[in-house]
Amino acid sequence: MWKKALLILAITSLIAGKVHAQSMILGPELGYYKVPDADNGSYLLGVAWRMKILPVLGIEASINYRQEKYGNGAVTVRSWPVMVTGLIYPVPIIYGAIGIGWYNLTYDYNQNLAPLLQNETTQKVGWHFGGGLELPLGSNITLTGDIRYVFLNYDFKQFPGSNNINSDFTVLTVGLLFGL
16 A cells, blocks of 8 residues: 555656756747858748747747848749747757758749849758857846857759859857746
8 A cells, every 4th residue: 555655656756846946937049140052141030839848858849031132133032931840958048959950941033134044933951950048137027148050062053153152051059048
């Protein structure tokens, strides 16, 4: 009988610990990135949702919008990445991140510079890793900042001389997330 009571107590403690450890935050994020072979660096805007599953383990889902130009404006790539990221907290405010993204891409060709090329929309899978800080600013607001490296090889099927374009990039983001 006492074994059942200890088992129930242990299970209850684990469940209570997990419920207490789970915290959800949601809010906007702003970032800056530079793709090595793009014409210029660019900003991104998005929204992120995070949940801590355990004090040392969390998950993030995010979506943002970004665009960059290649070939002196001959092609503009617009992207709406939907990403899922695992977060590991070695200490409460510092995290490591690794994840995967589904990139919805639109290639817009400048008809003055590339009149024979047709615009196209496609999807691409990429992955990322990095780390950052998560700073509580009060009982319900968290400031986040991180750096991530993204592995994403664009496929410029129609764009002449694009075989060696490097589209992997580093992104710096800052977010202001609110407790749910």
